[in-house]
Amino acid sequence: MTVAIKHVPSVKIYCKHVNGISVEVAIMLKLAAKSDRTSAPIYLLDWYNLDQELILVLERPIPAKDLRGHIKTNGGPLDEEEAKVILKQLIDAAIDLENKHIFHRDIKVQNILIETSSNRPRVRLIDFGLSCFVKKRSSYREFFECEDRGVYRPGPTTVFQIGMVLFDMLHRSEFAKDSFFANKQRISYKLSKNCKDLLRTTLNREPKKRPTLKQLRSHPWL
Template sequence: MDKDSAKKTMNCGSPALKRDQDLNTSTSDQSSASGNPNRTIRTRNDSCIDLPRHSTSDDRTSSDECGLTEVTEKVREDVEASTLEDSAEFEAKYQQQDLLGKGGCGSVFAGYRKADNLPVAIKHVPNDKILCKHVRISAEVTIMSKLAAKSEGTSAPVSLLDCYKLDQELILVLERPIPAKDLFDHIKTNGGPLDEEEAKVILKQLIDAAIDPEDKHVFHRDIKLENILIETSSDIPRVRLLDFGLSCLAKKTSTYKVFFGTHIPPEYHDRGFYRAGPTTVFQMGVVLFETLHSDTFVPNRFFRNKQRISNELSENCQDFFRTSLNRDPDQRPTLKQLRSHPWL
């Protein structure tokens, strides 16, 4: 995994309002720099912004917002039983190496498991940066514990291997596939947007990787180019979903009033709340847009027809965009319906 790929395991979200202000500023600067007011320049979305210091009834850090109040006592006991509290045991089992990335939410290091030299990513999160927890359980740990590893060759979230809860920090030991790069860098290496057929292969796998968490009531909340890892060890790339630091446990009917993440669904502004399923589908559309176009997707420009789907794409592909990026969340398909779209 390269430097920027590993950063994705520590990416921290910001409140939606704060991100909107940042996006408006950066978009204006980028357009001016490019000399074209109708074009934005894609930049990496990997900045980390500190969380609010004081909780409110709508704060993302509440247990209810994360869905942890629904976690059963057995789940809590199972997670706590697998969470170790001895730093000496961590040091005996793993060798930590170079720093791969650092941000407001913590640091990620390369490393390997001493018993078999398995490459790992070691994520250190200070206790005051844990986004959500219920009693002693971090939402990220609870959620990743629910997502069992899939067989080799299938799309899947990156697996949590070990967890250590120490006095001052939480240490997560994660898979580190090699060779691999995130989708942002994969597009950059390609020299620009991917061709439609390659994008189709990636989207199929990405949707498959997202369906399993959804079936287990896990809402990732921050699907974007930087959180999609592409394993490149074979002719057919394998897609892995990264960074569950902003995720939560969600019921089908759960609604949310505070958004932490990158690609904000339009209903957050239109209605003041959003739901898991339609938001995930919307983010799939954004990922595809940024895979097949040279511009960063900007919702307010897209919905004012100032940013358009390329007419060089097939009609089925254009329809995939219109379906997944529908402004009305009630008109978007489910992930499983999207997986059966004619384009795929």
């Protein structure tokens, strides 16, 4: 079996879980325990907590490359139909994490593997280093990160990150938040009406105006 080895310096492990293990390990163990082997997250096969670093032994799908590389291999933006196949799986993966009270926090093209062992690309999520367990605090899905490091709203944040991924799949330039909000970067006029609508709603500046993940999954474009 081909594996990937991830080295995490101890000084970069900011959050610890029960029994002193890192939150990244705790999350991946929880995901592996509830996995049916068709889920999106990469599997944690083993781990070693050493004095100076944490070593993770991870599943390494072959053939596969990250979504950024997949786009480059394509020679430019993906067509809407291929982007749609990928986005549906990504949204389903995000909903599954939300149901397990896990917030990935770093969904982007570099952290999405596209497994190409079959005719239909399979989405795999990697790098749970910034992830955290979440606890519901209000009707607006407000959650606290580990300890007292900050307050996050996982739903709206995840929806925005999914919008960024879709933008990157369909444009030659990667999404830049400041330029987009300053109207210096625009959604391509070549895209279908429903696709443009999905991008506008997910990338709305106001978190409360973004759809929920389940609403997003029912969007007309999908």
